[in-house]
Every structure is written in structure tokens, then in C-alpha cells.
Amino acid sequence: MDESDLQTVPVDNTYREVITLNGRDFQRYAVENSIYFAPVDDDEIERLHYQHELFNMVFENRLIFPPVPRPRRILECGSGSGAWAIEVAEQYPECEVIGLDIYPYPVPEDIPDNVDFQVDDLNSP
Numbered sequence: 094m095d096e097s098d099l100q101t102v103p104v105d106n107t108y109r110e111v112i113t114l115n116g117r118d119f120q121r122y123a124v125e126n127s128i129y130f131a132p133v134d135d136d137e138i139e140r141l142h143y144q145h146e147l148f149n150m151v152f153e154n155r156l157i158f159p160p161v162p163r164p165r166r167i168l169e170c171g172s173g174s175g176a177w178a179i180e181v182a183e184q185y186p187e188c189e190v191i192g193l194d195i196y197p198y199p200v201p202e203d204i205p206d207n208v209d210f211q212v213d214d215l216n217s218p
Contacts, residue, residue, distance in 0.1 A: 104197050104212045120196045128216050133196045141174040156181050164188045170215055174198055175208075182208035 110121040111133060123129035131137060156177065157164065164185055169178045172192030182190040182205040190208040197212045 108195065108197055108212050122214075123195055126214075126216075128214065129195055133198070138174045138198060142176055145174070145176040145180075156184060167191070168193065171195075172198075172210065175200055175204075175210055178208050178210070179204055 107122050108120070111118040112121045112124060113119075117132040117136070118134035119131075120129065120133050152158075157167075165188055167178075167181055167185075167188055167190045169181075169190070169192045172178050172194045175192050175198060178190050178192035179201070182188070186205065186207055188207060190205075192208065192210045193213055193215070194210070195212065195214055198210075200210050
């Protein structure tokens with residue numbers, strides 16, 4: 094969190110609480126507020142990574158449509174596992190990349206300096 098950024102605050106534990114249904118973990122806040130119904134467990138993170146790799150194959154490693162030669166700022170809404178945001182940050186090191194999701198997925202330790210992950214409910218006013 095950037096100390097000078099008054100729009101960000103530490104993640105509320107409400108966003109970290111999970112409930113288990115049929116052997117899968119779901120974010121309690123998202124389910125109780127009818128916002129998001131996909132699991133948030135390790136199996137889902139793995140599925141998101143496979144999905145990202147599949148899109149890379151289908152789109153021949155193109156990450157941005159239409160192509161933007163030198164993006165300065167990118168906001169990914171619904172960043173999930175963060176794979177896309179991390180890859181974009183690596184491809185465009187001069188670009189500020191923000192990955193935003195309702196659930197605080199674990200973030201790898203070795204992410205580029207130009208990517209930041211934040212948690213927020215995009216459905217709230």
C-alpha cells in the first residue's frame with residue numbers, strides 16, 4: 094500500500110473469510126452478497142492458470158487487444174490469480190499495472206515492481 098494513496102486501506106478480514114461447500118472453498122462475502130460464485134481455493138487458482146495459458150496459446154501470446162504500443166497504466170478488474178497482470182507488467186516494465194479482485198488471492202513473492210494487487214468490491218457504489 095502506498096502511504097500517499099488515500100484511496101487504499103489494508104484488506105479487511107471480511108474479504109478473507111471462506112465457507113466450504115461441497116468440498117470447495119468460496120469467499121463468504123461474495124456468496125452472502127450474491128456477487129461471485131466461483132471457488133477461491135487452490136484448485137481454482139490452478140484452473141485460472143491453465144485458462145491463462147490456453148488464452149496465450151489461442152491468441153499467440155498477445156495480452157492486450159487492440160495492441161497498445163506503450164501503455165502507461167493498466168487496470169485489470171477481476172485479476173484472479175494475477176497471472177495476466179504479472180505477465181503484462183513483465184512485458185511493459187514502464188507501465189503501472191493494478192490487478193483488482195474481490196478476493197485476496199495469494200500473490201507470488203517475485204512479482205515485478207510495476208504491478209500492485211488490490212482488493213475491492215467493484216459492485217459497491
